Amino acid sequence: MTTKTIKVDYLARVEGEGALDLHIEGGTVKTANLRIFEPPRFYEAFLQGRSHIELPDIVARICGICPVAYQMSSVQAVENAFGVKVEGQLRALRRLLYCGEWIESHALHVVMLHAPDFLGYPDAIRMAEKHGDVVRKGLALKKTGNAILRILGGREIHPVNVKPGGFYKVPTKAELVPLAEELKQAFDLAVDLVRWVATFDFPDLERDYEFVAMRHPDEYPITEGRLVSNRDIDIDIADFESEFEERHVAHSTALHALVKRRGAYLVGPMARYALNYDRLPGSIRGLAREAGLGPVCSNPFRSIVVRALETAFACEEGLRLIAAYEQPESPAVPLEPRARTGFGCSEAPRGICWHRYDFEEDGTIRTARIVPPTSQNQPSIEEDVAAVAAPIASEPDDVIRHLCEQSIRNYDPCISCSAHFLKLSVHRT
Amino acid sequence: MTARPKLAVWKFASCDGCQLSLLDCEDELLAVAGAVEIANFPEASSAIVEGPYDLSLVEGSITTPHDAERILAVRKQSKFLVTIGACATAGGIQALRNFADVKDFVAAVYASPQYIDTLATSTPISAHIPVDYELHGCPINKAQLVEVISAFLAGRKPAVPAHSVCIECKQRGSVCVMVQGTPCLGPVTHAGCGAICPAYRRGCYGCYGPMETPNMPALARGWRELGADGRDIRRALRSFNAWAEPFRKESAAHDD
Numbered sequence: 256m257t258t259k260t261i262k263v264d265y266l267a268r269v270e271g272e273g274a275l276d277l278h279i280e281g282g283t284v285k286t287a288n289l290r291i292f293e294p295p296r297f298y299e300a301f302l303q304g305r306s307h308i309e310l311p312d313i314v315a316r317i318c319g320i321c322p323v324a325y326q327m328s329s330v331q332a333v334e335n336a337f338g339v340k341v342e343g344q345l346r347a348l349r350r351l352l353y354c355g356e357w358i359e360s361h362a363l364h365v366v367m368l369h370a371p372d373f374l375g376y377p378d379a380i381r382m383a384e385k386h387g388d389v390v391r392k393g394l395a396l397k398k399t400g401n402a403i404l405r406i407l408g409g410r411e412i413h414p415v416n417v418k419p420g421g422f423y424k425v426p427t428k429a430e431l432v433p434l435a436e437e438l439k440q441a442f443d444l445a446v447d448l449v450r451w452v453a454t455f456d457f458p459d460l461e462r463d464y465e466f467v468a469m470r471h472p473d474e475y476p477i478t479e480g481r482l483v484s485n486r487d488i489d490i491d492i493a494d495f496e497s498e499f500e501e502r503h504v505a506h507s508t509a510l511h512a513l514v515k516r517r518g519a520y521l522v523g524p525m526a527r528y529a530l531n532y533d534r535l536p537g538s539i540r541g542l543a544r545e546a547g548l549g550p551v552c553s554n555p556f557r558s559i560v561v562r563a564l565e566t567a568f569a570c571e572e573g574l575r576l577i578a579a580y581e582q583p584e585s586p587a588v589p590l591e592p593r594a595r596t597g598f599g600c601s602e603a604p605r606g607i608c609w610h611r612y613d614f615e616e617d618g619t620i621r622t623a624r625i626v627p628p629t630s631q632n633q634p635s636i637e638e639d640v641a642a643v644a645a646p647i648a649s650e651p652d653d654v655i656r657h658l659c660e661q662s663i664r665n666y667d668p669c670i671s672c673s674a675h676f677l678k679l680s681v682h683r684t
Numbered sequence: 685m686t687a688r689p690k691l692a693v694w695k696f697a698s699c700d701g702c703q704l705s706l707l708d709c710e711d712e713l714l715a716v717a718g719a720v721e722i723a724n725f726p727e728a729s730s731a732i733v734e735g736p737y738d739l740s741l742v743e744g745s746i747t748t749p750h751d752a753e754r755i756l757a758v759r760k761q762s763k764f765l766v767t768i769g770a771c772a773t774a775g776g777i778q779a780l781r782n783f784a785d786v787k788d789f790v791a792a793v794y795a796s797p798q799y800i801d802t803l804a805t806s807t808p809i810s811a812h813i814p815v816d817y818e819l820h821g822c823p824i825n826k827a828q829l830v831e832v833i834s835a836f837l838a839g840r841k842p843a844v845p846a847h848s849v850c851i852e853c854k855q856r857g858s859v860c861v862m863v864q865g866t867p868c869l870g871p872v873t874h875a876g877c878g879a880i881c882p883a884y885r886r887g888c889y890g891c892y893g894p895m896e897t898p899n900m901p902a903l904a905r906g907w908r909e910l911g912a913d914g915r916d917i918r919r920a921l922r923s924f925n926a927w928a929e930p931f932r933k934e935s936a937a938h939d940d
Contacts, residue, residue, distance in 0.1 A: 294697040296778035300789035319701020378729030398710040409880040412823040503795040
């Protein structure tokens with residue numbers, strides 16, 4: 256019996272440091288381990304003793320790609336603990352800021368990091384030699400997302416304007432008008448992007464995922480909702496810990512999250528889409544049909560289409576929010592700290608980002624727990640890789656390596672977040 | 685045709701935000717890619733060209749025994765090495781472990797501490813190897829990054845001012861928040877962000893780290909006059925550039 260090991264020692268086009276070890280025994284895939292060796296930074300430890308006011312600035316630094324997700328989940332947790340609800344235009348501005356992050360992050364992944372896989376290029380720069388127009392349009396789309404972050408947040412990476420209760424300063428209606436113009440063009444670019452990625456050749460793979468996403472009574476979920484799955488989960492975000500657990504495994508500095516009763520689950524665009532198809536506007540559902548997507552997509556390679564679709568949605572949603580915007584009288588609602596526990600959860604571009612904090616009487620953080628999307632997707636990524644490698648286990652290492660790497664990139668994994676990524680090793684025996 | 689200079693981007697303990705700044709140069713990215721050969725940039729490309737490299741951009745701080753070795757190898761392969769961001773130039777927010785016992789930190793986050801191989805400290809790149817240029821910021825300013833790369837290509841010194849955020853506030857026409865009663869780290873903080881926070885009606889929180897020769901005691905006095913106590917000052921100075929010497933020293937002076 257031949258045993259072999261295939262290794263990818265440093266995964267490219269992912270955010271952070273990781274690797275993959277694949278053990279193949281007698282032509283059968285025995286294990287697929289996603290090794291995350293991103294150095295731990297111990298956020299939950301050094302948050303102890305810090306003020307609730309500093310929280311959104313600090314947790315933003317968990318991830319340079321999706322700082323707004325961490326800011327939003329954290330301020331929600333503060334407000335939840337102190338018994339305050341941020342509503343009306345302040346809530347709308349938060350949703351708009353988050354749309355900016357979805358557009359920026361999704362456009363980066365779809366065009367710059369993921370599309371090269373389907374067209375056989377090592378990166379978007381080389382892809383631009385033949386597909387310059389697509390790359391330039393992708394960059395323009397990304398730039399529009401960043402423009403939202405800059406105007407509402409002060410800057411693209413680690414925005415400074417978010418605080419518990421609302422914002423430090425809110426924009427005038429006039430300040431948002433140029434954004435609306437940009438978003439109209441960005442929507443057209445995103446529609447073209449959906450049509451373009453829909454033409455790619457997708458490997459055949461249908462997986463039976465447990466999708467987990469937020470669900471809101473009348474919105475496609477971004478900033479709030481209940482936690483639901485396509486099996487039987489339908490819980491308040493405060494009950495996350497009773498349904499989900501995190502395990503510390505030796506091969507990863509990111510914890511593995513599992514549904515306690517069942518195991519691996521999937522968060523992110525495919526989960527949001529499958530669980531909230533009926534919450535998408537008619538225009539986006541029409542675009543999905545045109546791109547060949549039904550109400551559920553279970554082929555992880557097609558996640559690129561769903562991601563492009565969500566980009567178009569975020570542009571349309573941004574436009575709607577700007578059209579309905581009226582400058583609120585106060586940039587934030589006042590908060591009175593109290594000794595309580597608060598929960599926050601929002602839909603980061605890569606999936607749910609769950610936070611829990613215990614506060615002391617004066618708003619000082621006593622304990623913190625943060626569950627980022629990529630750590631939740633790790634077990635699912637490993638199952639995908641095993642499923643993808645199984646039918647081609649006797650093929651040459653390079654063939655296996657390429658498809659496994661691509662399977663990991665399907666998730667747009669953010670390893671900096673999850674360890675707070677990737678080398679591939681194939682072990683054959 | 686002469687060969688284009690080879691660019692490498694390296695990551696240590698960080699959030700990826702500073703190298704993302706390069707991909708955030710939406711208008712300049714393809715021009716930069718034309719002027720240099722992107723030889724080693726794993727976040728953006730799976731094509732890795734072997735060293736040596738003419739220009740290395742290093743993001744992140746040193747927090748593991750493995751990374752302490754790896755940075756030596758990066759230096760050996762790099763002709764000109766620039767650290768980008770607060771992690772690489774000052775140790776980053778993860779340097780808060782330097783003020784505590786790292787064993788407690790590991791235990792607070794991980795169920796099986798024996799799986800975690802980490803150093804007791806998070807230190808800047810310059811604590812391990814000679815660095816040719818340091819670009820400040822959490823995150824860095826992408827226009828300054830383009831300036832650093834352009835200056836390197838032209839063989840000149842980058843035009844990156846070393847004064848305080850206060851000057852940028854004046855240039856922007858913002859009203860001083862400190863005179864309105866809001867504590868601000870602007871007077872001691874390195875310029876580069878464009879004085880964003882005061883323009884958004886909040887005090888600077890020092891994410892670009894200390895300017896050259898800051899007057900820290902004067903700043904602390906100013907904060908106390910506005911009602912801040914020792915804990916407020918300590919918290920403010922112990923964030924993304926906590927291990928930078930002026931911030932570290934002044935924060936220790938306000939220990940209870």
